[in-house]
Amino acid sequence: MGWQEQYRTCICTPEEAVSHIKDGDVVFLGHAVGEPKVLVDAMVANAESYHGVIIKHMVSLGSGAYAAPDLKEHFTASPIFASANVRAAIEEGMADFIPMFFHEVPIMIRKGKLKCDVLMTQVTPPDQNGYCSLGTSVDYTFQALKSAGTVIVQMNDQLPRTFGEKVHISELDYIVEASVPLYESKPAVIGETEMAIGKHCVSLIEDQSTLQLGIGGIPDAVVQMLGDRKDLGIHSEMIADGTIQLYEKGVITGRYKTENKWKMTVTFLMGTKKLYDFAHNNPEVEVRPVDYVNHPAVVMRQHRMVAINSAIQTDLMGQIVADTIGKRQFSGVGGQVDFVRGAAMAEDGKSIIAMPSFTQKRDGRILSKIVPFIDEGAAVTTSRNDIDYIITENGVAEMKGKTLRERAKNLIQIAHESVKEELRYEFERRFHEKPFSMRK
Structure with missing residues (x-):
């Protein structure tokens, strides 16, 4: 099967993609700008279908809706960085923080000390050879993609194609095509x-x-x-x-x-x-x-x-x-x-x-x-x-x-x-x- 055919067989809706998350799965989210908003929203909307799903990430720029008190039976946030959207959950004992040096995160994923059943992240559309870019966020995301049992991606043509690492279509399990603006951090005020x-x-x-x-x-x-x-x-x-x-x-x-x-x-x-x-x-x-x-x-x-x-x-x-x-x-x-x-x-x-x-x-x-x-x-x-x-x-x-x-x-x-x-x-x-x- 050529990569074009593989690509076509992987395309699905957000709802279908997140239906492949199972009870008790550890779901890693793409880091920072790589967080796939469409997929996270679909997962939260499907919360009643899950029990005991653990969400891991470092910097999260999304809503963090999975950390809401009324979803505690369905999701537990277990971040490696306490972004604003999960701080309250950590303080209230509904989320579990993991202290770790950034460079160690992919090492711990590779060793299995940080379990990664599912990765949800963003990628660019494929090039002429079937390779996608992780764009803004390679960090631990690249290793999570290699280690995860299930890889679900939000394919976003607004994500920049960057040099450094490539991901082939054959490494992806489910693809949701979604052209959405990226998270932005405005320049700070300098006094x-x-x-x-x-x-x-x-x-x-x-x-x-x-x-x-x-x-x-x-x-x-x-x-x-x-x-x-x-x-x-x-x-x-x-x-x-x-x-x-x-x-x-x-x-x-x-x-x-x-x-x-x-x-x-x-x-x-x-x-x-x-x-x-x-x-x-x-x-x-x-x-x-x-x-x-x-x-x-x-x-x-x-x-x-x-x-x-x-x-x-x-x-x-x-x-x-x-x-x-x-x-x-x-x-x-x-x-x-x-x-x-x-x-x-x-x-x-x-x-x-x-x-x-x-x-x-x-x-x-x-x-x-x-x-x-x-x-x-x-x-x-x-x-x-x-x-x-x-x-x-x-x-x-x-x-x-x-x-x-x-x-x-x-x-x-x-x-x-x-x-x-x-x-x-x-x-x-x-x-x-x-x-x-x-x-x-």
């Missing part, structure tokens, strides 16, 4: 705080560096200030719209990358239609599995690797909390530790935790992100042994190779003014001396 943090980050980035950048105001501010750098490369968990500006200016070339020279190497894309159009059929953008892109042993081989990540909180030792708020699971570790460790092992590598020194509550209260002790119940995302630089709008605190006393002094220097006295008091209590700024 004075983000610009100040970005300026400090840029001071550590040399020409010919290879960058890992995320999404949000701080990465976008960093990108805006790199226009005078030369021959930067991208080896990153993801890229967003801001990267396009640097590419178009000729700042990003990949000339000095050790691996995948001349390419922007990522494991998923998340931004606006502008980004997806940029990546479509662009041989300079490679979207590859996360157990390659994020693996610290791969990251460490990149030339002048610079990793920039964020945090919710740090204590005076430099312990980083990035995925919990107290006992509340807020997100997930994602690729932070993957890149922090990879950059630390790289020749001339640097890892940066960049965050505002404070967050302001709706009632006007200022909460410092630099604290004497992390909140009760909070999980340490990145250990004090891994931390290199911590940056706020107030400056750069160097951590690597520093004593606990030196770390605390450096962090007090970049803390918000409203908490410096509290931090100095804790410093004196802990180290039996006043910080240098208090000495007469």
